[in-house]
Structures are given as structure tokens and as C-alpha cells.
Amino acid sequence: MNTGKGLFDIFNYKLNYLHFIIDQQIQQQKKNQQIKRTKNLRMIQIVEERSEQQQQQQYEIDGVSQRIWEEVANQYRQEIQSLQLQLWQNSVDKMFQKSNGVPKKYLQKLKMMKMGKSNRQCSICCNQFQKDELIIQLPCKHIYHKSCVDSWLQSSTKCPNCRSDVLEALKNQEK
Template sequence: MEIVVQIKSSSILDIKNILFTIFYQKLNYVHFNIDQQIQQQKKNSQIKRTKKLIMIQIVEERSEGQQQQQYEIDGVSERIWEEAANQYRQEIQQLQLQLWQNSVDKMFQKSNGVPKKYLQKLKMMKMGKSNRQCSICCNQFQKDELIIQLPCKHIYHKSCVDSWLQSSTKCPNCRSDVLEALKIQEK
């Protein structure tokens, strides 16, 4: 874009008007270019949408057993479009299956606690005389009661800690990972 301006007088007001005119012309030019780019993007997106709709229509016609004509869209045969559509269909089915499985898992609360083979490795003992209490059930330990000591050295009633560790791998007091500690001890 070339702007030719002739300066007739050298007054400051005239120079301001000339600069304003140049600025206004450049601004209009920029707006025109942006509008042109937006129009081109709209045309491109409409073309892409049309191609997708044609592809979907071809696949639906093929699946309904209608005429078996060979279509071509921009030099790409119907077979390629059909393969692409089938891949998308399979991916959608896999995602639906995963969502369904996640819902079922949440509904039935799959156990994510400590496996039984590791629970058997926990240290069991009988309680002696003590004023301490189980922090799961908040009851005092009784003499000769069966207790379990976790790797972090916290102790609990056997029945309390068994039910706790079926749904969690963490110690109720210090939140240390019991399963990881048992795996390390096993090595």
C-alpha cells in the first residue's frame, strides 16, 4: 500500500491532519485484510464440514446396502473414508466401554486395599497391660486382646485394622503406606 501525501503548508495543524489521514487509511487497510482472512477461514471450514457430511452420507448409504457406486472426494476413494469412519466408530465404542467399566467399578467399590497375602505378614501380638486405645474404634485395649502392629509401629485391634486395610493402604494415624512398607520388608 502506497500513500502519497503532498505537503502544501508547514503548519502543525496541517501536519497533524496529514498524519491522522495516513493513520486512518492504514487502519482501514488492516481491517480490510482481517476481514478477508476471516472470510477465507469461513469458506475453508464450510468446505471441511461439507466433506465430512459427504463422507458420513457415503458410509451410511454403504451400510444400508444401497447402490455400490464408487465415490471420490478430492481424489480419495470411498474405501478410505469408510475405513476412517470405522476407526472412529471403534474408538467411540472403546471409550463407551471404558466409561461403563469405570461406572461399574465405582458402583461396586472394587477393593483397592492391602492384598490378603500382605495382611498375613503384619505383626500380631497379645496386648499386655496398657491405657492406650485403638484409634479406629476409640476403645481401650484389653489385656490378652489380639492386636496388630503396622510397619509404622502403630497398633490396632485386629478386627479394626483388617477392615480398614481392605479399603485403604494407609495407616489411619500417620497415613504412611502400609503396602509399600510390606513390599520393602519382603525384599
């Protein structure tokens, strides 16, 4: 039985897929940030242009000098930069949070049994089931090694074969 190699291959596949998804999300966030940065820079540019115009005219607006308006513009610029940094950090934090798998309380409700004599194989690790081996049957009736499906359902709510939603099916069984 070559369970270790199969699990290693699955782990590598999942890791490569996770890197791909993270790269895609980072690229999209960079695009979104560039758009926001461009808009914010344009707003700052407008404030600075107005500030320069007012400085050239050498007059006060509502009794407040030009210097105070420049300070306000600088404060806004700093606040915008701080908000951009917070937005970026929040996005990165969301990416690296544990993915939305099936909660443990639902995993315990899955049908667990011992395998009888069979020529079938687990479609996660691609190894044949052995007699008296622990297997789990999902609500869609597909069966897997317990260790394989447990690790799969920690990061996904879908059946690896038919893509039916395991979490929804378990919630419906509760009702």
C-alpha cells in the same frame, strides 16, 4: 465396650467417603465424555458437511458414489458411539472394583499380640484396648484391634495414624 457403634460409625464414614469419591469420579468422567462427545460430534458434522457439498456437486470421487461415502460416515458414527459406551462401561467397572488394599499374604506378616494392661485406645474404633485382646502392630509401631485394622487395610495401604505405607514397609521387610 462400644465396638459395634464404633465400627458402624467407621463403616458409615467410609461409605460416605466412597460415595463422595465415586460422585467426583463420575462428574470428571462426564466432563471428559462431554469433551470427547463434542469433538466426535464436530468430526461427524465435518463429514456430513463434506457429504452434503459432494452431494450438491453430483459427482463421483475415485469412482465411488456419494451414497457410499454417506454409509461410511454412518458406520463411523456408530463405531464412535459404541466406543464411547465401552469407555464409559470400563470406567464404571474400574470404580466398583475392590480397592487397592494390602494383599492377604502381607497381612499375615503383621505382628499380632495380646494386649496387656493399658489405657490406650484403638484410633480406628476409638475404644480402649482390653487386657488379653488381640491387637496388631503395624511396621510404623502403631497398634489397633485386629478386626479394625484388618478391615482398614482391605481398602487402604496407609496407617490410619501416620499415613505411612504399610505395604511398602512389609515389602522392604521381606528383602
